[in-house]
Amino acid sequence: MTAAATMTRPIRVLIVDDHPMLRDGITGLLLGCGDMEAVGEAGDGAEAVAKFKELGPDVTLMDVRMEGMNGVEAIQAIRALSPKARILVLTTYAGDAAAVRAMRAGAAGYLLKNCVRTELADAIRAVHAGRRIVSPDIAHALAEHALDTPLVEREIAILRLIGEGQSNKEIARTLRLSVDTIKAAVKTIFEKLDVHDRTHAAMVAVRRGYIER
Numbered sequence: 001m002t003a004a005a006t007m008t009r010p011i012r013v014l015i016v017d018d019h020p021m022l023r024d025g026i027t028g029l030l031l032g033c034g035d036m037e038a039v040g041e042a043g044d045g046a047e048a049v050a051k052f053k054e055l056g057p058d059v060t061l062m063d064v065r066m067e068g069m070n071g072v073e074a075i076q077a078i079r080a081l082s083p084k085a086r087i088l089v090l091t092t093y094a095g096d097a098a099a100v101r102a103m104r105a106g107a108a109g110y111l112l113k114n115c116v117r118t119e120l121a122d123a124i125r126a127v128h129a130g131r132r133i134v135s136p137d138i139a140h141a142l143a144e145h146a147l148d149t150p151l152v153e154r155e156i157a158i159l160r161l162i163g164e165g166q167s168n169k170e171i172a173r174t175l176r177l178s179v180d181t182i183k184a185a186v187k188t189i190f191e192k193l194d195v196h197d198r199t200h201a202a203m204v205a206v207r208r209g210y211i212e213r
Contacts, residue, residue, distance in 0.1 A: 011036035011128050014057035016048040016074065017090070018066045026061065026090075026116065033121050045069030049077045052085070059128050060087045064102060065212060072105045079106035088127045090116070095209020096141035097150070099134070109133035141208070148192065151210055155189050158182065160211045163202040 013030055015023045015038055027038040040055045042048040046069045052060060060078065064071035071089065078085050088109040089102045099110045108127045111119060112135045119135070126133045134142070151159070154175075161171045168186065172179045186198075193208075195201045205211045 012039040012058045014040045014060045016042045017063040018043050045074030048074045052078050059124050061090045062087050064091045072101050075105040086127045094137050096145050098209025099138050110138050111135050156210050158185050159205045162198050
């Protein structure tokens, strides 16, 4: 391939999202850009990994919340296959904790779906060029909670069960821990999230992306 051909080759994009209409819309958007093209689609994480193996895209657009293998797991699997894979998360969820998980898994960017028409093309170009990109709303949330003590996995598991309406006794039985251990953990969770009751804790955990609705 000549140097000129290399310079003009479109950025090859794999679109991963469980909504076909959104995938179609992004495909059309990329087609109108001229310097990028959709080379494949996937509706879940497992299919995304298979399509990445098959197609070797330049940039992968990745939703985070999908049935089966979720986006973060897919990012980890793809980066295990190709450590230099460039992945841009495209999601409706603005939680800082969700963004941190995705970036730690290997995502190069985190963009909200409400920015698709105005920011997606430039974000793809930035990620393809090796830069990081984060939506302003996400950047604000990350800055706001930068000095917070993060929740550990056990606390997130407890929060998930609180969100399901389980009592301390039920949580203790589910996680095979003592009730006193659960009580102490709940107290720590409240302190970390700066809340005073279980309902508020669950709401904040969803908003920040620690747990899903």
